Amino acid sequence: MATIEKELQGRAVTTTMRAAVVHGFTEPLSIDVKPIPIPGHGEIVVHIETCGLCHTDIHAAHGDWPVKPNPPFTPGHEGVGIVTALGPGVTEVEVGDRVALPWLGYACGTCEYCVSGWETLCPNQQMMGYTMDGGMAEYARANAKYVVKVPFGIHPAEASPLTCAGVTTYKAVKVAGTRSSDLVAVFGIGGLGHLAVQYAAIAGGRVIAVDLSDEKLDLARSLGAEFTINASTQDVVAEIQKLGGADQAISTAVSPKAFEQAYGSLRRGGTLVFVGLPKDNYIQLPIFETVLQGITVVGSIVGTRLDLREVFELHAAGKTRVIFEERPLSDVNEAIADVDAGRIPARIVLRP
Ligand SMILES: [Zn+2]
Ligand SMILES: [Zn+2]
Numbered sequence: 001m002a003t004i005e006k007e008l009q010g011r012a013v014t015t016t017m018r019a020a021v022v023h024g025f026t027e028p029l030s031i032d033v034k035p036i037p038i039p040g041h042g043e044i045v046v047h048i049e050t051c052g053l054c055h056t057d058i059h060a061a062h063g064d065w066p067v068k069p070n071p072p073f074t075p076g077h078e079g080v081g082i083v084t085a086l087g088p089g090v091t092e093v094e095v096g097d098r099v100a101l102p103w104l105g106y107a108c109g110t111c112e113y114c115v116s117g118w119e120t121l122c123p124n125q126q127m128m129g130y131t132m133d134g135g136m137a138e139y140a141r142a143n144a145k146y147v148v149k150v151p152f153g154i155h156p157a158e159a160s161p162l163t164c165a166g167v168t169t170y171k172a173v174k175v176a177g178t179r180s181s182d183l184v185a186v187f188g189i190g191g192l193g194h195l196a197v198q199y200a201a202i203a204g205g206r207v208i209a210v211d212l213s214d215e216k217l218d219l220a221r222s223l224g225a226e227f228t229i230n231a232s233t234q235d236v237v238a239e240i241q242k243l244g245g246a247d248q249a250i251s252t253a254v255s256p257k258a259f260e261q262a263y264g265s266l267r268r269g270g271t272l273v274f275v276g277l278p279k280d281n282y283i284q285l286p287i288f289e290t291v292l293q294g295i296t297v298v299g300s301i302v303g304t305r306l307d308l309r310e311v312f313e314l315h316a317a318g319k320t321r322v323i324f325e326e327r328p329l330s331d332v333n334e335a336i337a338d339v340d341a342g343r344i345p346a347r348i349v350l351r352p
Pocket of ligand 1: 054055056057077103164165
């Protein structure tokens with residue numbers, strides 16, 4: 001630690017940084033020069049090495065959701081980097097630690113959700129890259145209690161997608177309650193789905209991957225999916241019912257239609273987990289079948305710090321593969337266009 005401090009002191013003192021900033025929901029992001037943040041009590045400043053681009057960032061930048069962020073703001077909730085400064089009272093991390101800055105940027109720590117292991121439901125939470133500036137910048141400020149240390153040996157570009165896409169799908173599989181031999185249908189093989197396939201398989205599930213692209217389905221197969229269904233050429237519901245119906249369906253897709261197909265693919269007693277957040281907010285579900293077939297529908301939002309630690313532990317042990325493509329932060333608008341058009345294999349990771 002002493003060496004790093006000396007190194008930092010030896011460097012020419014820079015007080016400004018580049019950050020991707022949303023100024024308006026109809027404008028492209030701009031790369032602005034801003035002051036490097038100063039950590040307050042309990043806060044740290046992190047020199048960002050990589051930050052993944054999540055669909056949520058695109059919805060944030062476009063103001064797509066009912067609760068909108070307040071521009072100007074910097075998106076990004078897959079920031080990974082090295083701690084460079086500590087505010088007063090920080091005991092959780094040290095300068096030089098590599099940490100991840102997930103969606104849950106702050107929670108109160110005392111409400112009934114926080115104390116019962118559901119900090120992700122805290123009504124007083126702050127969201128990284130949404131209600132506080134996120135990781136798409138050279139530096140980001142974070143609450144020391146809500147960052148998660150990245151274990152030695154995990155490359156930051158791999159840690160980034162794990163910080164949202166990984167923890168979100170890991171938690172979804174936990175919420176689904178997948179046990180060995182369960183048939184698990186994963187809808188949408190993108191940034192989230194390619195990891196959902198792996199976590200469902202790790203939990204012992206037999207995985208069915210559903211997507212519109214054969215390329216994505218090939219990827220899913222290489223990551224452990226036993227069955228693949230192309231929703232553009234096959235009747236998804238009929239094909240999954242032929243296999244006996246899914247015990248659990250996890251929808252990471254961006255169209256409400258996929259959520260309805262996921263519902264229809266369930267067997268009696270099955271569970272549908274909502275994970276993706278399409279721009280169109282509503283789907284139609286039948287009450288009669290839900291009651292008579294004992295169907296469970298449940299929403300799952302990101303994961304806790306413990307979930308993320310487990311995600312990193314699995315990755316460090318070589319149990320998961322992260323598919324990503326690196327791009328410079330200055331290309332953020334092109335990256336958004338490519339994600340919107342489905343022109344990327346799974347995840348784009350931006351380098352400030
Ligand atoms: Zn995300
Ligand atoms: Zn709370």
